[in-house]
Every structure is written in structure tokens, then in C-alpha cells.
Amino acid sequence: MVENLTPKKIVEELDKFIIGQEKAKKAVAIALRNRFRRQLLPPELRDEVLPKNILMIGPTGVGKTEIARRLARLVNAPFVKVEASKFTEVGYVGRDVESIIRDLTEVSMNMVKQEHTQRVQEKARQMAEERILDILLPQPRYSADSNEAEERIRYKDTREKLRKQLRDGLLNERYIEIDLKEKIMPFGVISNVAMEEIEINLKEMLGSFLPEKVKRKKVKISEALQLFTQEEANKLIDMEKVTKEAIERAEQTGIVFIDEIDKIASRGSSHGPDVSREGVQRDLLPIVEGSTVTTKYGPVKTDHILFIAAGAFHVAKPSDLIPELQGRFPIRVELSSLGKEEFIKILTEPDNALIKQYIALLGTENVKLQFTDDGISEIAEVAQYVNEKTENIGARRLHTVMEKLLEDISFNASELKGQRIIIDAKFVQEKLSEITKSEDLSRYIL
Numbered sequence: 001m002v003e004n005l006t007p008k009k010i011v012e013e014l015d016k017f018i019i020g021q022e023k024a025k026k027a028v029a030i031a032l033r034n035r036f037r038r039q040l041l042p043p044e045l046r047d048e049v050l051p052k053n054i055l056m057i058g059p060t061g062v063g064k065t066e067i068a069r070r071l072a073r074l075v076n077a078p079f080v081k082v083e084a085s086k087f088t089e090v091g092y093v094g095r096d097v098e099s100i101i102r103d104l105t106e107v108s109m110n111m112v113k114q115e116h117t118q119r120v121q122e123k124a125r126q127m128a129e130e131r132i133l134d135i136l137l138p139q140p141r142y143s144a145d146s147n148e149a150e151e152r153i154r155y156k157d158t159r160e161k162l163r164k165q166l167r168d169g170l171l172n173e174r175y176i177e178i179d180l181k182e183k184i185m186p187f188g189v190i191s192n193v194a195m196e197e198i199e200i201n202l203k204e205m206l207g208s209f210l211p212e213k214v215k216r217k218k219v220k221i222s223e224a225l226q227l228f229t230q231e232e233a234n235k236l237i238d239m240e241k242v243t244k245e246a247i248e249r250a251e252q253t254g255i256v257f258i259d260e261i262d263k264i265a266s267r268g269s270s271h272g273p274d275v276s277r278e279g280v281q282r283d284l285l286p287i288v289e290g291s292t293v294t295t296k297y298g299p300v301k302t303d304h305i306l307f308i309a310a311g312a313f314h315v316a317k318p319s320d321l322i323p324e325l326q327g328r329f330p331i332r333v334e335l336s337s338l339g340k341e342e343f344i345k346i347l348t349e350p351d352n353a354l355i356k357q358y359i360a361l362l363g364t365e366n367v368k369l370q371f372t373d374d375g376i377s378e379i380a381e382v383a384q385y386v387n388e389k390t391e392n393i394g395a396r397r398l399h400t401v402m403e404k405l406l407e408d409i410s411f412n413a414s415e416l417k418g419q420r421i422i423i424d425a426k427f428v429q430e431k432l433s434e435i436t437k438s439e440d441l442s443r444y445i446l
Contacts, residue, residue, distance in 0.1 A: 061395045
């Protein structure tokens with residue numbers, strides 16, 4: 001429950017997946033808790049309390065995106081990540097900044113629809129079963145001279161036997177013919193890829209106003225059961241209620257993560273690319289300040305959406321952003337670079353630690369990996385060394401190092417069944433020494 005998520009508890013949950021960066025975790029934990037506190041205020045005061053947006057400053061691969069993503073998952077909040085640099089050429093080839101909110105609303109819609117579908121899943125499956133049984137065993141017509149009572153009992157018994165076989169999966173591979181309904185566009189088929197998306201959106205918006213076409217199809221019973229269950233679930237869901245709830249969730253709990261915001265910071269020039277960068281900042285400003293964006297599901301207010309911006313700020317500084325946008329990100333946290341000690345923890349401690357992932361992956365082929373302490377230390381040292389000698393991409397370097405280290409084992413896994421492979425310092429050095437010695441090889445391979 002959200003009310004049980006105190007800032008301390010939120011940080012504890014984030015600690016399960018993200019190593020270090022205590023200041024950033026603390027900042028997002030407070031921001032999240034303030035959202036819950038706001039809901040408890042009187043209505044007249046609630047609307048006045050705006051979210052305290054956060055600016056994360058730090059190099060790539062140190063956990064900025066992961067903190068925001070995990071935060072959203074923690075409270076089941078709609079979340080979108082966008083790169084500010086994608087909006088640099090708005091009006092030419094870039095995207096309209098309002099598409100951020102449309103994407104967030106789409107995510108919220110999918111979340112809420114899935115939840116509502118889950119609630120009616122059992123009933124929908126029962127209705128789907130009945131439809132399949134009707135196809136397998138149609139209702140008989142009783143003649144005047146037949147014993148109708150006996151016929152009904154026999155029919156009911158046969159139907160229940162079929163139902164049991166259906167539920168036990170014994171009929172899964174059998175084929176049946178079913179009728180599927182689909183909405184059709186009255187003005188023909190649209191072949192252009194860009195126009196296909198417009199067609200899909202129009203179908204969703206027009207919904208019940210579009211004519212339906214019945215298509216007969218031969219499918220396996222297992223597939224028919226899924227298709228019918230989905231159809232029945234859609235009938236049971238109140239889409240008006242889903243839409244209202246989705247918009248409210250996007251408005252009240254939505255989180256937008258704007259990455260690479262330093263790429264749109266202007267550096268004093270009044271012409272050229274800086275004009276475009278400042279233009280994007282001014283386009284973003286109304287959304288971050290609070291405005292209403294039109295989506296295909298209805299108007300969405302952005303006043304209480306939490307915005308988390310992030311950037312490395314190697315060249316530009318936060319003060320290079322326009323003052324109005326700076327003022328909308330009052331909480332600023334600096335994330336520290338990661339070194340060998342952090343890499344060792346990242347490899348071993350989180351619930352989704354890389355080493356745990358590789359042990360599990362190769363375990364599916366009955367290959368037992370065993371990482372020694374000195375082996376893990378050597379992997380961390382290689383990652384730190386390559387980061388120092390080439391581009392520093394933080395913890396992402398561990399992924400490339402691990403892939404290269406275990407490449408041969410992954411390739412030959414089917415031939416290594418039942419074997420235990422020890423990954424110690426010597427193994428790591430043998431596999432990676434040639435690459436780490438050559439800066440050119442490190443640059444292109446790791």
C-alpha cells in the first residue's frame with residue numbers, strides 16, 4: 001500500500017536494485033511521499049501544492065534512469081522516458097513536445113485496461129468456454145417422439161465431459177472454425193506505414209460507430225479460447241470508466257523522465273543550434289509548469305505530473321537552461337561516478353544482479369557457473385580500467401565485459417551440459433587480457 005511507503009521504506013526498496021546514489025534516492029523518495037501527503041490535504045489546498053520536480057546531474061550509466069523507472073514501478077505509476085535531444089528540430093523533423101503527455105496517457109490506459117481485464121478474466125474465460133462448447137456440441141433439437149428429459153441429461157453429461165477435457169488441455173490441438181468480428185474503415189485499406197498508425201488510432205476513437213466485418217477462421221482450440229476470452233473481457237469492461245481512471249492516474253501519479261536535458265541547454269549564442277535548443281526549452285516549459293494537453297482519450301492536465309530531468313552536463317551547466325525552466329526543477333541532486341567497489345556491489349548485491357542473471361540463464365542449459373570473489377573483483381577492475389581509458393559509460397560497461405567474458409560458454413552451452421565452470425581471476429585475465437592491453441581493441445570491443 002502507498003501509505004506504508006515512507007521515504008525510508010522507498011529508499012530501502014530502491015536499494016534492492018540500485019547501488020549507492022543515496023542523495024538521489026532520498027530526493028525521489030521525498031518527492032513520491034509528498035504526492036501521497038498531497039492527497040490527504042483539503043481540496044482547496046491540494047490543487048495548490050505542485051510537485052517538486054527533480055534535476056539529476058551525473059555521467060551516463062550511474063543509475064539516473066533506473067532510479068526513476070523503479071520509483072514508478074514501486075507505486076504502479078505511469079512512466080515514460082524521453083530524450084530531450086529528440087525534440088531539437090521541432091517543426092522540422094522532431095516530435096511535438098506534447099507527444100510526451102500523449103505517450104504517458106497511452107501507458108496509463110494500457111495499465112488500467114490490463115488491471116480491469118484481470119478482474120473479469122475468470123468470468124470472461126468461463127464465457128469463452130461456453131462458446132467453444134457450443135461449437136463442439138451444438139444444442140440439440142428434440143423431436144416430438146423423443147424422450148426429451150433423457151436427451152437433456154445425456155446432452156448435459158456429454159457437455160460436462162467435453163468441458164473437463166477442455167480444461168485439462170486435451171482438446172488444445174483440435175481445430176475448429178470460429179467467427180471473429182473486426183472493425184473496418186469505410187474508406188478502404190491504408191497501405192502506407194505512417195497511415196496505418198492513423199487507421200489504428202481512428203479505429204480506437206470511433207469504436208462502436210464503425211461497421212463490423214465477420215471473418216471465419218480455422219484455429220486450434222487453445223487459440224480460440226484465448227481469442228474468445230479477450231473478446232468477452234472487452235465486453236465486460238466499462239471503457240468509459242477505464243478512460244476516466246487512466247486520465248486521472250496519468251494526471252495525479254504520472255512520472256516523466258527527460259533524459260539528456262543538457263543537450264538542449266543553450267550556451268550564450270543567439271543564432272544557430274542554440275536558438276533551436278532554447279526553442280525546445282520554451283516548448284517544454286508549459287508542460288512542466290502545468291497546462292492541458294489534448295489526447296485521443298480526452299484533455300490531460302499536467303499540473304501534478306512529476307518531471308525528473310537528467311543530464312551529464314559535461315559541457316553545459318544547469319544555469320545554461322532558461323531561468324523559467326530552471327525554476328521548475330527546484331530539487332537538484334548530483335550522482336557520483338562509479339568505481340571498482342561499486343561495480344563489485346552491482347555485480348553481486350541487487351535482486352537483479354548481473355551475475356545472478358547469467359547463472360540463471362546458463363542454468364537453464366544445465367551449465368553451472370561459479371564466480372569466485374577474486375573473479376568478480378577482476379571483472380570490476382576491467383570495467384573500471386576500460387571506462388578510464390575510453391568513454392566512461394558507468395555500470396553499462398559491466399554488460400559489455402560480461403558478454404565478452406562469457407561469449408564462448410554461451411555459444412557452446414549445449415555441449416557443456418552438466419559441467420561446473422569456475423570464473424576466477426585467472427579465467428577473466430585469460431579471456432580479456434588481450435583486449436584490455438590494446439586501447440584500440442578496448443574501444444571497439446568493450
